[in-house]
Amino acid sequence: MNKLTITDVKTILTQPKGLPLVIVKVLTSDPAIHGLGCATFSWRYRAVEACIEKHVKPFMIGRDPASIEDIWQSSMVNGYWRNGPVLNNAVSGIDMALWDIKGKMLGVPCYELWGGMSRPAAAVYVHADGKDKHEVADRARAYYEQGFRHIRCQVGGYRGVSWEKNGPPPGAFPGQYCNPKEKLYLVPELFAHLREVLPTDAELLYDVHERLAPIDGVWLAKALEPMRLYFLEDLFAPEDMGWFSTVRGQCATALAMGELFVHPGESLSLISQRLIDFIRVHPSDVGGITPCLKLGHLCDSFGVRTAFHGPCDVSPVGMAANVHMDVHLHNFGIQEWAFRSELEEAMFPGLPQVREGYAYPNERPGLGIEIDETLAAKYPCEDKVTEWTMARLPDGTITRP
Numbered sequence: 001m002n003k004l005t006i007t008d009v010k011t012i013l014t015q016p017k018g019l020p021l022v023i024v025k026v027l028t029s030d031p032a033i034h035g036l037g038c039a040t041f042s043w044r045y046r047a048v049e050a051c052i053e054k055h056v057k058p059f060m061i062g063r064d065p066a067s068i069e070d071i072w073q074s075s076m077v078n079g080y081w082r083n084g085p086v087l088n089n090a091v092s093g094i095d096m097a098l099w100d101i102k103g104k105m106l107g108v109p110c111y112e113l114w115g116g117m118s119r120p121a122a123a124v125y126v127h128a129d130g131k132d133k134h135e136v137a138d139r140a141r142a143y144y145e146q147g148f149r150h151i152r153c154q155v156g157g158y159r160g161v162s163w164e165k166n167g168p169p170p171g172a173f174p175g176q177y178c179n180p181k182e183k184l185y186l187v188p189e190l191f192a193h194l195r196e197v198l199p200t201d202a203e204l205l206y207d208v209h210e211r212l213a214p215i216d217g218v219w220l221a222k223a224l225e226p227m228r229l230y231f232l233e234d235l236f237a238p239e240d241m242g243w244f245s246t247v248r249g250q251c252a253t254a255l256a257m258g259e260l261f262v263h264p265g266e267s268l269s270l271i272s273q274r275l276i277d278f279i280r281v282h283p284s285d286v287g288g289i290t291p292c293l294k295l296g297h298l299c300d301s302f303g304v305r306t307a308f309h310g311p312c313d314v315s316p317v318g319m320a321a322n323v324h325m326d327v328h329l330h331n332f333g334i335q336e337w338a339f340r341s342e343l344e345e346a347m348f349p350g351l352p353q354v355r356e357g358y359a360y361p362n363e364r365p366g367l368g369i370e371i372d373e374t375l376a377a378k379y380p381c382e383d384k385v386t387e388w389t390m391a392r393l394p395d396g397t398i399t400r401p
């Protein structure tokens with residue numbers, strides 16, 4: 001059998017629903033075999049495109065697509081300085097595509113390449129957001145009745161509800177004003193209400209989105225302990241990770257962390273010291289499937305479960321990769337789920353489907369997902385300044401979004 005070689009790499013930019021998506025297509029010397037990967041960094045997608053087209057692609061042409069480990073490792077060191085969201089996403093696009101190709105070459109779904117299924121489907125959590133605790137409860141109950149047992153509940157999203165009450169002082173810069181301190185009274189009240197009105201087996205989640213001052217985060221985790229959360233997410237920013245040992249010593253609220261991680265060193269101490277319960281990385285932001293499988297196995301040794309990031313800035317190709325890893329990894333915990341539009345379903349045939357709270361991969365070889373490039377080309381990405389990341393405190397200070 002002649003060895004396959006990589007003959008071309010295409011970067012496909014498309015925006016079927018709100019956010020720019022970056023899809024990588026790796027072509028091979030066999031016209032019948034290509035692979036798809038996710039390189040989506042929605043808010044700096046042009047930088048990822050340039051990295052792939054100008055640096056990664058020339059490095060790939062002529063290589064053996066079966067050498068996934070060597071290609072991942074060499075791509076990571078080829079620019080000498082490594083990691084970071086732009087390079088990691090570029091490498092992820094290639095890496096996922098190579099696993100897709102490997103599955104297609106062997107005629108098996110990707111999860112079979114890694115040791116097979118630990119479960120037939122991945123439990124997912126959905127988002128119930130509302131302007132007050134009653135609206136959140138109504139939406140959470142509706143999801144529960146559809147079969148979803150894991151529900152993330154937020155009052156007013158990440159921004160909260162009191163930002164309109166007090167305007168910023170004269171002369172303050174424009175931005176998305178918020179008052180993080182409101183979480184200290186609104187969130188315990190929300191979950192106390194949800195525990196009263198929802199069935200006992202509803203699993204509830206909350207995302208702080210790194211918006212609190214660290215000591216307020218410690219207070220919130222303690223206040224929420226009686227509400228038995230499935231997990232409390234991003235209680236601290238990556239820059240404040242030293243606070244995890246403080247909160248861990250004071251309460252048993254389950255903690256999820258890592259959606260902003262882009263360097264393997266960021267997760268190592270949290271996992272090895274058992275300071276978190278769920279690793280939340282965004283797979284394309286850490287470099288694709290290859291590092292995520294290793295991270296998953298590391299976590300397994302320390303009783304930490306996976307909860308890969310999965311909102312709409314994970315492309316449908318990235319979500320297919322997530323679900324393949326979810327059904328395989330023994331220590332899988334939960335998969336965040338974003339509902340896709342009809343257009344996305346049409347643009348990405350083979351998207352994993354959700355039924356009664358579980359996401360199912362399909363049985364096609366590789367990642368089991370394709371892209372209709374003609375349709376994708378009809379929805380070009382919009383170049384505009386990102387506004388939701390301009391979060392400001394009541395006095396006008398810029399803060400983490």
Ligand code: MG
Pocket residue numbers: 207209233234259
């Ligand atoms: Mg989050």
